[in-house]
Amino acid sequence: MTEGLPGPLTDAPTPSPTGDRPAAAGTRQAFLPSEVDPTVFDEAFLRQLERLLLLMRAPVRGGLKGGRRSVKRGQSVEFADYRDYTLGDDLRQLDWNVYARLERLFVKLFVEEEDVTVTLLVDASASMAAGSPSKLLFAKRAAAALGYIGLASEDRVAVTALAGRTARRRNSLRGSGRVFRLLADLSAITPADGRTDLLVAARHAAAQLHGRGVVILLSDLLDPSADRVVRELAATGSELIVMHILSPDELDPVLEGDLRLVDSETGEGIDVTVDLSTIDAYKARLAAWKAGFADLAAKRGASYVDLSSDVNLADLMFAELRRRRVLG
């Protein structure tokens, strides 16, 4: 599928072995459009992504013909079942061999292959801008990777940014040739100023979904209503994948002493005396918090992947998501 990559490749810089970042960060590659953030992807990583497909847990009903198994019976080469002939059926679908043996008309049914819509919900709240590396940057790169896999699988891919109280949905894209549009859409996502109500924004995004498909939420879930967000997105009928992204500083805080912690979104502060026991309690609370999301996702039939923003993206795509049966 590499032939799907548009643009000249000869002048592209040599990719890094990991494919995580361009060899020279910040230098624009020749094939990238101007609106694409060059720090998101390089050519080598795109080539690796082509070999992956989103592994769907169950066939879904889609719209146009695609490369994905549908619940409908259609025109593919994969045999599914027989049924009695009724008037009006396409005579080309009759199984004459069975008729010769049984003298009854049966119509052969084949598995229909359709496309699905992969919706990438990127949390653009102010808290996502924190961390080193930035959680939003990691989310955009992961979304780009997943979106490109969707495009390469002849699925529709739509990017939606959750910021403030709204969800801004970009036009859905189809075909691997639209990858740079996808990258441009992701590059346009910037952290929101002020507080983000993730639940309201998610409801807005859910209202914009067309039919059932795959919804991938990339968020730090640092919102008091994050569990309701998961519940309501799972209730849309789409397959929900929650990618819970936290920075290393949040997973293992390096704070110590008597501090006033200021919330980056609300500006509110709390006084905390941080010592090892406090850190241990924080970690226990964090583990319980993440376990709660994992349980909730499992109950709602969703996939839950907790990530650190310093995870190597190639490892995430080629190992972690395959291990968790998100990619196949």
Add this chain to the structure above:
Amino acid sequence: MPFITPLALAGLVFVPAVIAMYMLKLRRDQAVVPSTLLWSRLLTDVEANAPWQRLRRSPLLLLQLLLVIALVLLAARPFLERPAGLARDIVLVMDTSASMAATDVAPNRLAAARAAAIDALGDLPTGGRVSVIAVDRSARIVVNDTSDLSRVRQALDELQPAASRGDLGDALELASKLAARSGDAQILIATDAALATVPTTKVDAPIKVLPVGRERKNQAIVALAVRTSPSAVTRSVFISVANLDIESAQRRIEVWGDDRLLEARDLALDAQAKSDVVIDDVPADVAVVEVRLVGRDPAAEGAADQLAIDDRAWAVLPPTQTRLVLLVGEGDPYLETALSYLPNVELYGVAPADYGPASQRTDGRPWDLTIFESNLPSTLPTTPILAIAPPRTSALGVVTGTLKDPGIGSLSPDEPVLRYVDLSTTHISQAQQLTTPDWARTVIPGPKGAPLLYTGVRAGLPTAVLAFEPRRSDLPLQVAFPILLSNLTGELLGGSAAPTDAVAPGTPVNLTIPSGATGVTVTRPDGTTLDLVASAAGGASVSYVATGLPGIYTVTPIRPAGASPNPSASGGRSPDPTPLASARPSGSAGAPAVPIDPDAPVRFAVDLFDVGESNIAPGSVAAIEGLGAAPDPSGSPGNGAPTDRPTTRDELWLPIVLLVLVGLCVEWALYHRDAVVRMRRSLVARFGRQPGGTT
């Protein structure tokens, strides 16, 4: 619980101060986090049980309160009272004799005695007073009647074992007088009781002995002498070594001459026996002989015995020096012959008419002795003088007439000039009638108080006057004559400026100041020096008492600036007086006699040579305690009234200090507990996991 300084309890006001500091709001640093969602949930957990949780989770506050209270208690000095084990007034006698340097108890007996004394003084009653007497060759008070135990400890720490024997009797007399000042006194004696002579002094106060020492392994050099052989060619070293142990011992004797090893000899010493060693053929140029008693195996570690101070001894070999004697007279063959046979004497003669400035020596050396035979010059020389039958009154004495057949009076047996001199058959036909001057002592008394021989120091110059000419008596025909002349010239010439025999440690030494010198400088064996100046102008000798250190002492004259030890004669020079004879000492070692250098250093040796002190076997404690008053049957430690039994206080500072230290350690651990836990976790992570196994 009683307190010595209860006012210090006011420091408890710091307790609420510490609590107040914990209640003060902290000034916190700001840290921006992505979200306080998880932190606020955590804080909610903490604050849910805030009062109790905070108390339970603030061990630092509890520890600091505990530390404040402990420090206040420490300042208040709590104590427990109990009956004292000692009297109110303690006279502590510390034995610092040579045997206290024995190392059978580490590091030595004196240190053990010091520790025992300090421990015993823990039973001193409240307000009790202590006097400390150090006793070696004599007793001396080092601390007098103080209640400051730190001062006592300091004085005890400064005590060092001496190199002399201990005179415990002297100390008991002194202690008895100190104890008599108080009605409730007790004498503590810290000693090994290894006494050469057990004292017999009875004291009125009870005596308690703090014994130290338990062994007696010691061998000692108890005698050392260097003698010239009868052949007058060689010199021999005589050494006596005593084994004071109850077991035989193997030792080695090393004889060093001027820091050169002359000979080493192995000795097998029987128990409780002496062994004499003679080392012959000591080189003639050796000035100082040192004898060392060492172990048979030099490579063996540790001391060969338990007392080292008696394992070394020194002896000084006096140099053979010539003395210049000028005889002014018409010539008495008896006198000249006797003088010529004196050892180390060069005799010169000059007629009375020729005596004067011209009779000074051309080499600048002064005469060591001038003898005037029946004549006197108008001006007496500034040299030692022996005047024989002075014809007239002079500074040497008043001549009142002539005595015919004077009889010899009663002679003093202690007179050194008359040592070995028998004058019982001496007859004198004629003598000058003299009166003994104030500066002189009568050596040979004559009739009616008129001396026949007197001697003394006149204006700093040894001077003697013999009232009769020897030829006018039968004395020259008797053996007493050369002996008398030898003794007399020996006194006038002064001999050596230092004692020739070994000096016992601590014994005062009379040092002669050479003519023209203002004093002497004494260099001790450890290299320290001390300048001794004559007490009065023209003083001929000084007394030196700091002889406590065994070894060689060197005495050097101090000359005034610009002064020459050999003042040149004024006026014209004449040929030297005729040498009458040149004699060598009959017992000389054959070495050529050298002229006396007035500035040449003079040495003397200080040696222990005390079998009683070298015997370090601990003695009888009961014998010493028996010298004191009987203990009071009522249990009172001193000689005071039994109803007034003193008490002592035990301050409880040690457990409080330990509590404070433990508290500080715990506080430190709590304060740094995060670091400690992190370190433990890293160690567990590094070493706790076995390869392929579990933690």
